[in-house]
Amino acid sequence: MPELDAVDRKIIDKLQGDFPLCDEPYAAAAVQLGVSGDELLERLQRLLDTRVLTRFGPLVHIERMGGAFVLAALQVPEERYDEVADLVNALPEVAHNYRREHALNMWFVLATETQGGIGAAIARIEEVTGLPVHAFPKEREYFVEMKLAARA
Amino acid sequence: MSDAAKLDAIDRALIVATQGGLPLVARPYQLIGEQVGVSGQEVMARLQAMLDAGIIRRIGAVPNHYAIGWTANGMTVWDVADERVDELGGYVGSLDFVTHCYRRPRALPDWPYNLFAMVHGSSRDEVRDKAARIAALLGEASRGGDILFSTRILKKAGLRI
Numbered sequence: 001m002p003e004l005d006a007v008d009r010k011i012i013d014k015l016q017g018d019f020p021l022c023d024e025p026y027a028a029a030a031v032q033l034g035v036s037g038d039e040l041l042e043r044l045q046r047l048l049d050t051r052v053l054t055r056f057g058p059l060v061h062i063e064r065m066g067g068a069f070v071l072a073a074l075q076v077p078e079e080r081y082d083e084v085a086d087l088v089n090a091l092p093e094v095a096h097n098y099r100r101e102h103a104l105n106m107w108f109v110l111a112t113e114t115q116g117g118i119g120a121a122i123a124r125i126e127e128v129t130g131l132p133v134h135a136f137p138k139e140r141e142y143f144v145e146m147k148l149a150a151r152a
Numbered sequence: 153m154s155d156a157a158k159l160d161a162i163d164r165a166l167i168v169a170t171q172g173g174l175p176l177v178a179r180p181y182q183l184i185g186e187q188v189g190v191s192g193q194e195v196m197a198r199l200q201a202m203l204d205a206g207i208i209r210r211i212g213a214v215p216n217h218y219a220i221g222w223t224a225n226g227m228t229v230w231d232v233a234d235e236r237v238d239e240l241g242g243y244v245g246s247l248d249f250v251t252h253c254y255r256r257p258r259a260l261p262d263w264p265y266n267l268f269a270m271v272h273g274s275s276r277d278e279v280r281d282k283a284a285r286i287a288a289l290l291g292e293a294s295r296g297g298d299i300l301f302s303t304r305i306l307k308k309a310g311l312r313i
Binding site: 002004009011012015016017018019021022023024025026027037041044045047048050051052053054055056057058059060061064065066071085088089092093094095096097098099100101102103104106107108111134136137138139140141142143144145147148149150151 | 159167170171172173174176177178179180181182192196199200202205206207208209210211212213214215216217219220221222225227238241242244245246250251252253254255256257259262263268272274298300301302303304305306307308309310312
């Protein structure tokens with residue numbers, strides 16, 4: 001796990017939202033962190049390079065633009081796990097994918113710009129893997145706030 | 153979501169231009185504007201409008217949870233009585249350690265669970281303790297539950313349109 005110092009943790013904790021919309025937003029955001037804009041840019045680049053951050057930018061709510069977002073799972077035979085992971089991950093519609101401990105051992109999220117895109121992506125995954133996809137579309141969202149403070 | 157907003161070609165181009173991330177340069181909105189063919193001011197105004205409309209949830213850092221110390225991640229799933237699930241889902245979603253909470257369809261007979269709540273911790277025991285708090289909150293309305301611990305991130309690319 002990459003080493004994080006106090007400034008890195010502050011960047012992670014303070015910059016998960018409300019990034020300024022102004023001409024020089026990194027310089028503006030850097031003020032509250034007590035560093036220069038250039039230092040913030042260097043640190044963000046390093047945090048991205050070391051995969052402490054997976055992205056830095058806007059998070060789009062695809063359903064609000066007419067698209068769809070569906071959780072789905074596969075029961076993958078252990079001896080085929082890596083092969084199937086590569087096949088599933090190759091689809092651009094797969095936004096993220098996790099291995100989990102359960103008979104349904106591969107859980108991924110499909111995000112498509114149109115409602116119909118989900119069915120097409122599921123059909124494609126079933127075709128290339130030969131495995132049935134179990135889709136769990138959300139019926140209701142009670143809460144989503146994917147912000148966690150740095151503990152490392 | 154029934155209130156899907158209509159995006160014009162420029163909004164869409166802005167989403168495409170930023171889905172890999174905001175450029176790490178002093179004036180990122182200016183640079184995006186040059187790529188898309190509008191001014192930096194217009195980029196900012198349109199991003200603000202998309203934030204206001206909820207099309208963009210937020211702009212900022214997306215951490216890898218494992219790398220920042222949240223090394224245990226459990227998708228907790230519960231079989232909650234249909235007539236109680238909306239009320240209880242709201243309570244579970246308001247717990248400070250739950251990052252997502254949804255109602256989803258059961259897939260009987262193998263999958264009886266209709267309430268999903270994502271829980272993060274620094275250890276599996278911490279996640280189990282938090283799941284126990286969810287179980288206590290659900291009480292008799294829950295006929296059972298499970299915790300699906302994640303063991304590997306296979307992909308985390310985010311949205312690509």
